[in-house]
Ligand code: ADP
């Protein structure tokens with residue numbers, strides 16, 4: 001395998017494709033986050049065209065799935081699905097199917113109906129619902145309220161007051177979609193990142209990519225470095241979108257049982273085969289706690305994780321060895 005790869009590299013160096021190079025782009029704003037795409041391309045033009053296609057696809061996904069855009073497909077579902085089944089795109093149907101799968105895997109910790117209460121938070125403006133508002137809206141949270149009909153390709157909500165938001169899985173999905181575009185164009189080495197979600201194809205010619213996991217409080221400090229090839233990685237942290245009030249941190253991961261911020265860990269990083277999956281699983285530890293989440297991750301095929309507890313202790317799944325002190 002290595003030899004074949006080395007021979008491949010040597011061949012590239014002898015042919016006109018010797019100009020092959022890493023082409024990269026970083027763009028802020030799509031899906032409210034930072035997007036980065038990097039590919040090993042025969043020519044700069046091919047690399048840039050592929051990156052353009054990935055960015056255009058991310059803008060499309062943002063347009064269709066954002067709850068901030070009143071004319072998005074998801075906004076339409078939220079407006080109508082309590083009244084009657086709503087016909088949706090194949091893409092949204094498949095993503096909701098996966099979302100419900102992650103709800104079952106995480107014993108309800110991941111739940112796209114978190115938004116039934118979650119929509120009342122605005123972390124930028126330091127706005128949060130009070131106890132009465134939460135109590136009133138809480139029965140709307142339950143992934144079992146989301147009824148999918150595969151034959152009709154529709155979604156229906158079982159009751160009034162249910163809202164969905166794909167913010168917990170959408171970036172992972174966009175990353176996987178971007179990787180598919182790169183692969184369709186014949187690229188076999190590259191990275192696509194949207195905020196805390198990344199997926200890597202191939203290696204860096206014999207060397208794995210190395211992804212750093214940051215310290216929850218000290219931005220520049222890395223608590224672990226993970227070598228990766230052909231894998232996805234997602235990190236969720238309570239330092240991403242939050243405000244502090246009277247010593248309490250209100251942040252963007254919501255416990256579906258209480259409608260409050262889920263604060264059982266400071267950060268959780270999940271490694272797995274696709275970014276949709278790792279994104280869908282990285283919220284679990286916040287809701288269920290580090291030990292319970294590690295137990296779930298350990299049961300899942302091809303999943304590894306690193307969880308940082310509030311006291312700074314770092315837990316790893318069995319597939320990862322704790323670094324030597
Ligand atoms: P990012 O938005 O940067 O990718 P995360 O991957 O940690 O960050 O996802 C956080 C987002 O997940 C929130 O902004 C919200 O949209 C959504 N979310 C919050 N709580 C839940 C939950 N219990 N289940 C599913 N999604 C959630």
Ligand code: MG
Nearest residue numbers: 171196197279
């Ligand atoms: Mg994410």
